[in-house]
Amino acid sequence: MLLKILELVGIAAFAASGALVGVTKRFDIFGVCVVGVFTGIGGGIVRDVLLGTHPPTSLTSWPLFGTAAVTSVVVFFVHSTLGKLRREILVLDALGMGLFASTGAAIALDAGAGPLASTLVGATAAIGGGILRDVLVNEVPLLLHRDFYAIPALLGATIVVAGSSVGLAGNTALMIGTVVASTVRLVAMWRNWSLPGPRLPRE
Amino acid sequence: MLLKILELVGIAAFAASGALVGVTKRFDIFGVCVVGVFTGIGGGIVRDVLLGTHPPTSLTSWPLFGTAAVTSVVVFFVHSTLGKLRREILVLDALGMGLFASTGAAIALDAGAGPLASTLVGATAAIGGGILRDVLVNEVPLLLHRDFYAIPALLGATIVVAGSSVGLAGNTALMIGTVVASTVRLVAMWRNWSLPGPRLPRE
Amino acid sequence: MLLKILELVGIAAFAASGALVGVTKRFDIFGVCVVGVFTGIGGGIVRDVLLGTHPPTSLTSWPLFGTAAVTSVVVFFVHSTLGKLRREILVLDALGMGLFASTGAAIALDAGAGPLASTLVGATAAIGGGILRDVLVNEVPLLLHRDFYAIPALLGATIVVAGSSVGLAGNTALMIGTVVASTVRLVAMWRNWSLPGPRLPRE
Numbered sequence: 134m135l136l137k138i139l140e141l142v143g144i145a146a147f148a149a150s151g152a153l154v155g156v157t158k159r160f161d162i163f164g165v166c167v168v169g170v171f172t173g174i175g176g177g178i179v180r181d182v183l184l185g186t187h188p189p190t191s192l193t194s195w196p197l198f199g200t201a202a203v204t205s206v207v208v209f210f211v212h213s214t215l216g217k218l219r220r221e222i223l224v225l226d227a228l229g230m231g232l233f234a235s236t237g238a239a240i241a242l243d244a245g246a247g248p249l250a251s252t253l254v255g256a257t258a259a260i261g262g263g264i265l266r267d268v269l270v271n272e273v274p275l276l277l278h279r280d281f282y283a284i285p286a287l288l289g290a291t292i293v294v295a296g297s298s299v300g301l302a303g304n305t306a307l308m309i310g311t312v313v314a315s316t317v318r319l320v321a322m323w324r325n326w327s328l329p330g331p332r333l334p335r336e
Numbered sequence: 337m338l339l340k341i342l343e344l345v346g347i348a349a350f351a352a353s354g355a356l357v358g359v360t361k362r363f364d365i366f367g368v369c370v371v372g373v374f375t376g377i378g379g380g381i382v383r384d385v386l387l388g389t390h391p392p393t394s395l396t397s398w399p400l401f402g403t404a405a406v407t408s409v410v411v412f413f414v415h416s417t418l419g420k421l422r423r424e425i426l427v428l429d430a431l432g433m434g435l436f437a438s439t440g441a442a443i444a445l446d447a448g449a450g451p452l453a454s455t456l457v458g459a460t461a462a463i464g465g466g467i468l469r470d471v472l473v474n475e476v477p478l479l480l481h482r483d484f485y486a487i488p489a490l491l492g493a494t495i496v497v498a499g500s501s502v503g504l505a506g507n508t509a510l511m512i513g514t515v516v517a518s519t520v521r522l523v524a525m526w527r528n529w530s531l532p533g534p535r536l537p538r539e
Numbered sequence: 540m541l542l543k544i545l546e547l548v549g550i551a552a553f554a555a556s557g558a559l560v561g562v563t564k565r566f567d568i569f570g571v572c573v574v575g576v577f578t579g580i581g582g583g584i585v586r587d588v589l590l591g592t593h594p595p596t597s598l599t600s601w602p603l604f605g606t607a608a609v610t611s612v613v614v615f616f617v618h619s620t621l622g623k624l625r626r627e628i629l630v631l632d633a634l635g636m637g638l639f640a641s642t643g644a645a646i647a648l649d650a651g652a653g654p655l656a657s658t659l660v661g662a663t664a665a666i667g668g669g670i671l672r673d674v675l676v677n678e679v680p681l682l683l684h685r686d687f688y689a690i691p692a693l694l695g696a697t698i699v700v701a702g703s704s705v706g707l708a709g710n711t712a713l714m715i716g717t718v719v720a721s722t723v724r725l726v727a728m729w730r731n732w733s734l735p736g737p738r739l740p741r742e
Binding site for chain 2: 158
């Protein structure tokens with residue numbers, strides 16, 4: 134039950150980030166909603182396509198789709214207020230990322246995928262929405278060049294898969310994976326962690 | 337039979353729009369064909385991937401793939417004439433969009449998808465080709481910022497799903513959905529309808 | 540066995556090309572790896588999604604995923620040396636393309652796809668990684684505007700499908716398809732072949 138609520142929180146946070154990007158690009162209300170919805174449920178759709186769940190649950194479930202759509206509409210109308218909530222949104226987004234990574238891995242295990250595939254599918258679910266958002270608005274995906282984002286996603290998914298293989302209860306592994314992934318992401322943001330870039334001697 | 341013909345017309349119209357964009361970008365003949373074919377059958381491929389139809393029918397059917405390919409080649413060679421046919425192409429494109437939305441929803445219902453999923457899959461089939469086209473040529477998808485396009489697509493798919501739930505004959509619902517979606521799109525173009533953009537007070 | 544090795548060589552070559560692009564864009568080490576891995580195994584993932592193989596084999600197999608990941612890390616650290624190996628990389632990339640086209644078509648036939656679908660799926664497997672790479676880094680896909688790339692991919696896939704329909708042994712068809720596709724690609728590069736662009740009289 135807690136997890137269901139957290140999943141909706143994650144979708145809402147992702148959708149809000151997408152809708153805000155749409156507002157920045159001055160799309161009309163429908164364009165803002167399309168970007169917001171894609172960002173909110175895109176990761177889950179990619180996950181389900183990879184696992185062969187047809188049609189993807191995000192398209193069959195009113196709560197999931199509805200959360201993404203309503204959030205996008207709300208953001209369109211109250212974005213000037215949301216601008217001041219940027220910090221809160223980043224926190225929600227980190228929570229959503231951790232949850233998507235963990236639940237994505239758990240759903241993949243349930244669907245019979247092996248450890249490697251489950252880890253990669255979970256990480257993809259967590260980062261897929263953001264990549265779709267940035268590709269749609271014609272930007273280089275943020276996580277490719279300045280976000281410490283995919284590492285915690287892989288970490289969260291790995292914890293769930295490892296927990297499952299040592300017999301940890303599913304819910305416990307999910308909670309640990311979510312908390313660790315989200316915390317690492319938050320700490321990385323607050324301490325401004327970054328990974329080394331390439332040395333480019335001549336230029 | 338009429339519907340089969342209209343489906344090919346829709347693919348041809350979409351392929352022509354994609355090939356024309358490729359010509360504008362000065363791609364070579366093969367690049368023009370790749371963009372044209374992707375635009376023509378991309379929406380149907382996305383639809384089939386979401387529904388779990390493997391391989392997608394657009395890849396298994398010579399008439400569907402062939403129509404997209406031949407149209408692209410023809411556009412490559414006669415594009416200066418086609419430039420004068422822009423209005424006719426937009427009409428065909430609107431027809432294709434309406435038909436893809438309606439048939440997409442009907443195919444999803446046939447595949448056992450629920451009402452929400454069928455509506456969303458239908459709309460995705462109608463707008464997917466255009467999004468793929470614009471992502472491929474590195475543009476922000478038109479429908480995100482100035483086209484009244486996704487609303488009529490959702491409308492057409494909704495009509496088919498609603499018609500099915502009240503027991504309307506499949507062909508009748510398909511025709512109504514197609515006509516309504518295409519007409520709304522055409523009227524929106526001719527009257528220059530647009531949706532409100534975000535208020536951005538400070539900038 | 541030879542084919543297994545060649546498949547890994549192909550993945551490594553594709554991953555190296557993707558990682559080098561990431562280095563050029565000054566991504567951090569993880570961004571370089573994400574682009575490299577996507578480019579290395581992206582074509583195979585698209586192939587498996589189109590065929591309904593869940594989860595895609597590239598996500599379930601350590602050798603495939605590992606080759607892409609390790610190659611990307613190596614490229615990140617030794618890219619200044621690799622800059623001098625550009626020619627060797629293009630040769631490996633041509634080999635990989637030919638192999639992906641041939642094995643993609645063979646895998647599609649095995650999965651029960653018809654001749655048209657198998658040809659298109661094989662070609663998609665061969666060109667998919669490069670398209671994903673360019674879309675991710677926000678460039679127009681190279682093969683759309685100056686590479687003689689998709690033609691040899693289609694050729695290799697066609698040879699495998701035609702060979703199968705005339706009863707040629709699978710391995711023989713695979714070898715011929717790979718060699719022909721790769722050779723045509725290499726000759727096209729060395730002789731600087733290109734396809735005609737559109738005539739654009741007024742501009």
